[in-house]
Amino acid sequence: MKTSKRKLVLLFSIVVTGYLFIMIFPFLWIFITSFKSSGEIFGAGAFRFIPEEPTWKNYTTILFEKEIWKAIMNSFIVALSTTIYVIFVASLCxxxxxxxxxxxxxxxxxxxLAVSMFPQMIITGPVYNLFYDLGWLNSYFVILPYSTITLPMGVWILVTHFNKIPLALEESATIDGATRIQTLTKIIIPLAAPGVFTTAIITFIAAWNEFLLTITLNTEPNYHTVPVAISFLRDQFSILWGEVAAATAIVTIPTLIIVLLFQRQIVSGLTSGGVKE
Structure with missing residues (x-):
């Protein structure tokens, strides 16, 4: 009995390890490629796991010559502003x-929920026409259409968490003279912190990785976010894969750190609201 149980555990461990390797391998390979020269990427060393002659040239090029850090700052501004906006609107709704x-x-x-299922391509044209008429092209106002990506999901997550909070707490606050806004900000939102936290993380990551709206609405390089800036890492005839790999490794680190540090809070926020006590 113990032998069969050990075999089952061993088999499960092998399956989980294989699954994790498959999930991590693309990023690992991109990270390795970022240290290869163009000759090694397109030559005989293309499939070599360890670079024959590791180089930092791809990183120095995108940081100091291509100035990818400007796109990183734009992504941070847009993602953070979108997160604050979505949390505010989703909480009230x-x-x-x-x-x-x-x-x-x-x-x-x-x-x-149905709104979140519409393809982005459907709204891109009307949003572009609206921004053109308002004079908002090439600006940080792109955070407004960004909210269409995560606002529906944020409302759903927060509704499930707000439903779990007893009405008696709000009634007590009302008796003490609290207004609706005070009740929401000082009682409801703190008690629904896991849902608010999860919504914020999902919104931030979605805005950080968004591509279509930015490349359509912000054509000037000064307003390009990271995904758009990476798409322009090319010369006249080919894509600069070494620089693309280095840029991808750099811009993936913030979202990777967020997920690793707050994975428990994310799981708690996604699951706790769905359990009826």
């Missing part, structure tokens, strides 16, 4: 849906 009783609440939630 989720609180209204959770606490107010009105007809069609379920239909409204379904419509909110």
């Amino acid at each position: 989720a609180y209204a849906i959770s606490r107010f009783h009105f007809k069609g609440k379920s239909i409204l939630l379904g419509l909110i």
Whole structure:
């Protein structure tokens, strides 16, 4: 019995290890490629796991010549602003849906979720025309259409967490003279911290990685975010894969650190709201 159990554990460990290797391998290979020269990437050493002559040239080129750090700053500004905006709007919307009783609440939630299923290509044209008329092209106002990516999911996550908070707490706050806004900011949001935290992380990562809206609305290089800047790492005839790999390794580090540091909070925020106590 013990032998069969050990075999089962061993088999499970092998499967999990293989799955993790498959998931990590693309980033690992990109990281290795970033230390290869162009000749090694396209030559006989293309499939060599350890570079024959490791070089930092790709990193120095994108940091000091291509100035990828400007795109990193743009991505940080846009992602952080989008996160703050989405948390603010999603909190108000989720609180209204959770606490107010009105007809069609379920239909409204379904419509909110349905919006997130629309392909980005559908809204890109109308958003471009709107931004052109308002004079908002090549600006940080791109955070407004960014919110269409994660706002529906943020509302859903926060609604499930707000529903778990007893109404008695709000009634006590009302008796003490608290307004609706004070109740939301000082009682509801702190108690729903896992959901708020999860929404913030998902929004930040989605905005950090967004490509289509930025390349459409912000054509000037000064407003390019990281994904767009990486797409322009090419010369007249080919893609500069070494520089692309180095840039990818650099810009992946922030989101990787966030996920590794706060993975427990992310899982807690995604699952705790779905369990009825």
